[in-house]
Amino acid sequence: MAVLDLKAKLAILSDAAKYDASCASSGGQKRNSLDGKGVGSTEGMGICHAYAPDGRCISLLKILLTNFCIYDCAYCINRASSNVKRARFTVEEIVDLTLGFYKRNYIEGLFLSSGIIRSGDYTMEEMVRVARTLREVHDFRGYIHLKLIPEASPALVLEAGLYADRVSINIELPKDESLTALAPEKDVGVIKKAMGGVRLAIEERAPGKKDRAQPRKYVTGQSTQLIVGADEAADGDILARSENLYGSYGLKRVYYSAFSPIPDSSSRLPPQKPPLMREHRLYQADWLMRYYGFERAEIAGPGQNLDLAVDPKLAWALANRGRFPIDVNAADREMLLRIPGLGVKSVDSLVVLRRQKRVRLEDLKKLCGSEKKLRPFVIADDWTPGPLADADDLKPHLPSEAAPRQLSLF
Amino acid sequence: MRVARLSSEIDFDGWRRQARTLRAQGVAPDDVIWTVGGEGDLFGDETSAPVVEPAFTVSREFVELAQSVLLHRSPERLPLLYRLLWRLRDEPNLLSLATDPDVLKAGHFDQSVHRAQHKMKAFVRFREVPAAAETYAAWFEPPHRVTEATAPFFARRFSGMVWTILTPDACAHWDGAQLTFSPGADRSQAPAEDALEEAWATYFASIFNPSRLNPTAMQQHMPKRYWRNLPEARLIPELIATAQERTAAMVQNAPTTPSKRTMKAARRIARDRPAEGGAPTSLEEVAAGVDVCRRCDLWRDATQGVAGEGPARARLMFVGEQPGDQEDLAGHPFVGPAGKVLDRALAEAGVPRSETYVTNAVKHFKHEPRGKRRLHKTPDRGEVQACRWWLDAERRIVRPRVIVALGATAALSVFGQATPIGANRGQALQLPDQAQAVVTYHPSFLLRVPDEAAKARAYAEFVGDLRLAWSLAA
Numbered sequence: 001m002a003v004l005d006l007k008a009k010l011a012i013l014s015d016a017a018k019y020d021a022s023c024a025s026s027g028g029q030k031r032n033s034l035d036g037k038g039v040g041s042t043e044g045m046g047i048c049h050a051y052a053p054d055g056r057c058i059s060l061l062k063i064l065l066t067n068f069c070i071y072d073c074a075y076c077i078n079r080a081s082s083n084v085k086r087a088r089f090t091v092e093e094i095v096d097l098t099l100g101f102y103k104r105n106y107i108e109g110l111f112l113s114s115g116i117i118r119s120g121d122y123t124m125e126e127m128v129r130v131a132r133t134l135r136e137v138h139d140f141r142g143y144i145h146l147k148l149i150p151e152a153s154p155a156l157v158l159e160a161g162l163y164a165d166r167v168s169i170n171i172e173l174p175k176d177e178s179l180t181a182l183a184p185e186k187d188v189g190v191i192k193k194a195m196g197g198v199r200l201a202i203e204e205r206a207p208g209k210k211d212r213a214q215p216r217k218y219v220t221g222q223s224t225q226l227i228v229g230a231d232e233a234a235d236g237d238i239l240a241r242s243e244n245l246y247g248s249y250g251l252k253r254v255y256y257s258a259f260s261p262i263p264d265s266s267s268r269l270p271p272q273k274p275p276l277m278r279e280h281r282l283y284q285a286d287w288l289m290r291y292y293g294f295e296r297a298e299i300a301g302p303g304q305n306l307d308l309a310v311d312p313k314l315a316w317a318l319a320n321r322g323r324f325p326i327d328v329n330a331a332d333r334e335m336l337l338r339i340p341g342l343g344v345k346s347v348d349s350l351v352v353l354r355r356q357k358r359v360r361l362e363d364l365k366k367l368c369g370s371e372k373k374l375r376p377f378v379i380a381d382d383w384t385p386g387p388l389a390d391a392d393d394l395k396p397h398l399p400s401e402a403a404p405r406q407l408s409l410f
Numbered sequence: 411m412r413v414a415r416l417s418s419e420i421d422f423d424g425w426r427r428q429a430r431t432l433r434a435q436g437v438a439p440d441d442v443i444w445t446v447g448g449e450g451d452l453f454g455d456e457t458s459a460p461v462v463e464p465a466f467t468v469s470r471e472f473v474e475l476a477q478s479v480l481l482h483r484s485p486e487r488l489p490l491l492y493r494l495l496w497r498l499r500d501e502p503n504l505l506s507l508a509t510d511p512d513v514l515k516a517g518h519f520d521q522s523v524h525r526a527q528h529k530m531k532a533f534v535r536f537r538e539v540p541a542a543a544e545t546y547a548a549w550f551e552p553p554h555r556v557t558e559a560t561a562p563f564f565a566r567r568f569s570g571m572v573w574t575i576l577t578p579d580a581c582a583h584w585d586g587a588q589l590t591f592s593p594g595a596d597r598s599q600a601p602a603e604d605a606l607e608e609a610w611a612t613y614f615a616s617i618f619n620p621s622r623l624n625p626t627a628m629q630q631h632m633p634k635r636y637w638r639n640l641p642e643a644r645l646i647p648e649l650i651a652t653a654q655e656r657t658a659a660m661v662q663n664a665p666t667t668p669s670k671r672t673m674k675a676a677r678r679i680a681r682d683r684p685a686e687g688g689a690p691t692s693l694e695e696v697a698a699g700v701d702v703c704r705r706c707d708l709w710r711d712a713t714q715g716v717a718g719e720g721p722a723r724a725r726l727m728f729v730g731e732q733p734g735d736q737e738d739l740a741g742h743p744f745v746g747p748a749g750k751v752l753d754r755a756l757a758e759a760g761v762p763r764s765e766t767y768v769t770n771a772v773k774h775f776k777h778e779p780r781g782k783r784r785l786h787k788t789p790d791r792g793e794v795q796a797c798r799w800w801l802d803a804e805r806r807i808v809r810p811r812v813i814v815a816l817g818a819t820a821a822l823s824v825f826g827q828a829t830p831i832g833a834n835r836g837q838a839l840q841l842p843d844q845a846q847a848v849v850t851y852h853p854s855f856l857l858r859v860p861d862e863a864a865k866a867r868a869y870a871e872f873v874g875d876l877r878l879a880w881s882l883a884a
Contacts, residue, residue, distance in 0.1 A: 007612050014616040032566035036586075041567040048631065049532050050642055052618035053649045055627025062617060081668030100606050101613075103546065103571060104536045105564075176710065189701060192713040196739035244711045247777070247784035248738070260621040261660040274621055290782070349508040356507050366509040 004087050010097070012087040016067040016078050017113055019262070020170070020225060021255040023048070025059040025108035025143045027221055028165035038139020039103060042165065046143075047108050060111040060145060061101050065089055065126055069115030073183035074269055075172065075230045077262040078115045084264055088117075094130050095138065102142050109143030109165075110134070120151030128156060131163035135218075144218070150187075150194040157194060161201050161219035166252070169194055170225040171245070174238040178231035182268070195249040198222045202250070221252035228282060229275040230259040236300035239285055243296045246289075256282040281306040288312055291344055292337045314340040317377055318394060327379040328359050341373035372399045412437055416446045416488075419579075420555050422480050426473075429492050436462040439496050444488035466499050475505070475520055481555045482519040490516060526554040531563055533636050534575060537604035545572040549600035549639060555579050558591055565589050576600050607641040614642035620653035621660070690803050693722050699800070700773045706796040708774035708789070713738045718769025718804050725883040726766040727810035728752075729801065731819040731852055732789055738775035743768050744853075751853035752816075755869070759876035767808050771823035772797045794823050805843065812838075812883040813845055814876070817852025824849075835875060838882055846882055850875035 004012070026046030033039050048057035066088035067078040077084060098110045112130055116123050127146055134140040146164040148157055160167055169191050173179040176188045202219060224245060226238055233241075242254040260274035285306060288294040292313070299312050307315045317324060317340045326335050328350060336347045346368045353359060353367075358381040365371040376388045376398070388394075414432065416424045432442060476491050494512055497504055507513055529552075536546035546568075550557075557575065561582035564575065568584070575582045576595040583590045628646075637643035690696045700715035709715065716733040719742060728744075736746030744752050756763050771794055777784040789797075801823055805813070815821040821829040824847060831849055839847045851872050859865040 007609060010609060010612050011616045014613050018617045018619050033569045034566055036569060039568060039570050041563075043563075043566075047528070047532050050614060050640065051628040051632040052614065053625050053628050053646055053653065054619045054622035055624035055631070056619075056622070057631065058614065058617060061613065083666045083669065097609070101610060103568065104538075104604065104606060104610070105534050105548070105568075106610050189714060193741065196713040196741075200736075200739050243779045246782050247779040248711070248713060250782070258622075260619060261657060263660050264663070264665055265660065267665050276622065276624075293781075296779070352506045353508050356503055363509040366514060 006093060006097075009087040009089055009093070010063070012085050013064045013067060013089060014062065016084070016115075017062045017064050017111075019077060019257065019260070020062065020111075020113060020147075021056075021257040022111070022145070022168060022223055022225060022253070023057050023059045023062070024166070024223070024253060025145075027252060028143055029218065029220060031141050033139070033141050038141055039099070040109070040141030042108070042141070042143050049106055049108065059108045060143065061098055061107045061109070062111040063089070063094070063097075063113075065094065065112060065114035065123070065130070066117055067115045068117050070118075071116055071183070071185040073172070073186065074266040075182060075227055075259060075262075077264075079266070081266070082264045091126065091129050091133060095133050098134060098142075099138060099140065102140070107142075109140075109145070111145040111147075113147035114149070116149060116151075120149040121153055121156060124149045124152035124156045124160070128159050128163065131160065135163045148194055148198070150191045152194075154194075154197050157197055158201055161198065162217050165218050166221050166223065167198055167219055168223045168225070171241070172225060172227050173231055174226050174233040174241045175231060178233065182231065192248075195222065195224075195245075195251075199249045222249065223251055223253040223255065225255040225257050227259050228256050228279050229272070230269055234300075234303050235278070235282060235285070235306045236296075236302050236304040238282060239289070239296050239300055240302060242286060243289065254286060256286070277308050278306070281308060281312060285312045288316075293334055294338075311340070313338070314373070314398070321390075321394075324377045325379045325385050326377060328364065329354055329379075329381060339374060339377050341368055341370070341377075343368065370399070411441055411443060413443050413445060414488075415448060416444070419446050420481055420558065421446075422477055425476070425480060425488070425491070429495050432492070433495055433499075434461045434463050434465060439489060439493040442489070442492060444485075444492070463499075468495065468498055469505070471505055472498065475516060478523045479516050479519045481523045481526075481559060483554050484519065486515075487519055490519070523554050523556060526552050527556045527560045529553075529636065530556055530560045533632075533640060534564070535639065535641060536568075536573060537601040537607075539601055542572070544570070547574040547576065547600050549576050549597045551635075551639060552577055552579070553635065557582055561589055561591070604641075611642050611645055615645050615649060618649055620649070621657040623650065623653040623657075625650055691807065693717070693804070693807055696800060696803055696807070703773065703797075703800070705799060706774075706793045708772070708776050708793060711777065712774040714741050715773045716741055716743055716770065716775075717773060717800070718767055719743055720763075720767030720769075720808075721765065722767075722808060724765060724767035724808055725811045726761070726879060727805070727808055727813045728766060728768045728816060729813060729820040729824055730768070730770045730816045731854075732770050732772035733775045734786060734854075735775070735777070735784060743770055747857060748852070748854040751856055755853070755873045755876055759873045759880060761876055761880045767804070767810060769801065769804055771801060771820045773800055789819060791822070794819060798823055798826070805845075810845060810883070812879050813841065813847045814879045815847060815849045817855060820852070821849045836871065836878070838878070848875055848879040848882070 024046055026044065028042040030043055032041035046059055048059045050058040052058060067084065068086050068088060069078045069080055072080040094112065101107045102109065112127055114123050114127055131144050131146055134144065144164045145166045145168065146160045148160060148167050148169045150169050171188070171191055173182060179186055179188050202221065226241065228238065245251050245254055256279050258274035258276050258279040285299045288299060289296055298316060300306055306312055317338070326339055328336065333347060333351060336342060336350060337344065349367055350359065353363065360381045361371055361383040364374055364378065364380060376385050376394055412432065414428045479487050479491055490512060494504065494516060497512070504510065505513060530550060534548045534550050536548045539545040539547050557577045557580045561575065564573065565584050570586065572586055573584050576599055578594045581592045581595050583592065690699050697717040700717040703709060703715050716737050730744060733743060734746045734748060737743055753763060772789040776787045776789045776793065778787050813824055815824040818831055821831065829849055831851060834849045839849065841847050851868060856865065856869050856872060859868055
């Protein structure tokens, strides 16, 4: 096999990593290098060091150890049956690249994933070796995210947690049945057990619990990714999966990744533009579940899809007109959060503001940029929606979002 | 008209000192002209003007706001801050009036400054200084005067390096121990290139997904004003121009034939799938079978099936309801809060858990999501019935002398019919397969009894039942 130079390897192994949506570098322990050893810091808030022309943030050096893989998952660029160019980094190459990029302030740290070579344990061992070298040899204090190989032994998963701030296993397909069909070597049971093991490991060191004589661990959270549009799962099914994952394994994040064309793609998947609007609506729905007190069943039932034309909060309001209008001077925080157009920050400011004065429509405008979307749903000191509140079709009265574009292809 | 002069654009102490004096002398905001630098006494003769207003304190929140707003480049910031201070005496809650025009404006300034600080942390690009070990320098142009305020971040992060950040306003230097500042510089004083920039540009181009092209979102987060100092930005026009074409090629090109050799190797290495079998005859088979069991739907939302644990020839078998949150994650029965209660009671009753077999009526955790947690749900009759297949197998294999049913669900499963705890506990009951049974409370019930006295009574009865079961099994 031809020997590839570092630049060629980097091109192949970052191209192969870009279908992973996760980029967070936040939520690690606070630490710095002021003691004069090593390099790096994390201060809680993530930093996006660049943005690619796809609008996604570049925070970490997101690469694969190798894109050789013995699995044949239909949706994956690195599947065994694909003829993409293959490459493999050595542990030292990744370590040097990470430190070099970090010292020039290009990145917050490393996000290392890998195709599965030889066995789950072998692959995981190599990845752990990268993280261990960074931490122990170079005293690297930046952020490390390791992808876990679910089939790897629990001891290796625990060791990954000793060095990585975040670990993740991608479930990829929302329905167990489609996982079996499209990713025959993946086993959802094995993935769930590994996630369960991670949650137990994280909670074991949670503050408040005694952790004498435990080795110092970095890991503070885990996440996963679901692909949108590669199988038949409806939004309601996807959200039900997320709900289960958040509840069972305490995930920090579920990422939704619109299935997008890959080089040498399998004929089993329909070529299409990535369903970006659908992905966007799923993120909005996810936020409603996590920060706005919505139950999943209120947003989308099994087999149901979200409305691409309006955001899920507005969709809920339109379907529950009897709950509106809401008096912004009297309603409790929970109800304020359900008003379309009011975000968590605006609601918090509003709650403080109304202790000082009666809130008028103009105040709402200043708090959230535009009050047009709010009008039919609120009562303010100088505003009642009147007949608008009972209008059969509200959509003409609302500012129109950019027309939903979800085309099949070119 | 009074003139207030700051020694530099970001002279917060000077601003505070003079604002305090002016406020005490009752000088209204419209009567002050704020300027920076230049000659002359700060106040001329007017410093001796009489103090006419009582002193008052301002909140820490205001001081922090003022420190940040001062770094904004707008000349309006100085009168704005004084106007806020002026109003604070009579309106101490002014800052919580988020929609007041002055508060709103200060809020916007504050936001812009914070954003500029954040973007500085993100977009400074160090270049290695030739012929000096571990020494780096960067040229950066911040939209607001945030260099001094942001430099400590770089000191905390790159403390082992020697570095300089040059900007038009000020330069920050770190020598490995101390942070110092000097006046502004120009770009010619920074290194012109760095050997690693080509690799970084390669990474930037490769991590971009052309089928998701969205230059608007990119520019919103990485405004063009920063591009000229970002080595990767010169690739952007070409990446945008070729995106459509690259995506079309990926979609139109038919998949190539997989390499036979690779596929053969992949198939060989991939795991064998566990095969479906008949009724299990060993505890190992039970454990493996429970985990892939699809006899009811509870497996979908659970992590794993949790089989019983204990010696295959145990004389005493405990049957609980189902695994809980902790058991579901760990894969072992009775390791969560209820397990702790059971362990304590077993110890008091003198029953060694290691000599007993501990299992559940239902092997998967039934629950309901509630916010970010999951709440236990009692399994229904159908699920208990479906899972009896496994419990019966465990009973056949272990053949215990005594079975203790913990709680109503366990009793239902062990007897095959509803067997109320209250009416039946505290005595030996006969089972058709020659074993004896004792029914008692489920340990998690003991955790939920609200009244302390009743709780203590129930716990004592529970320990008594365990003792009875152990003596029957002896």
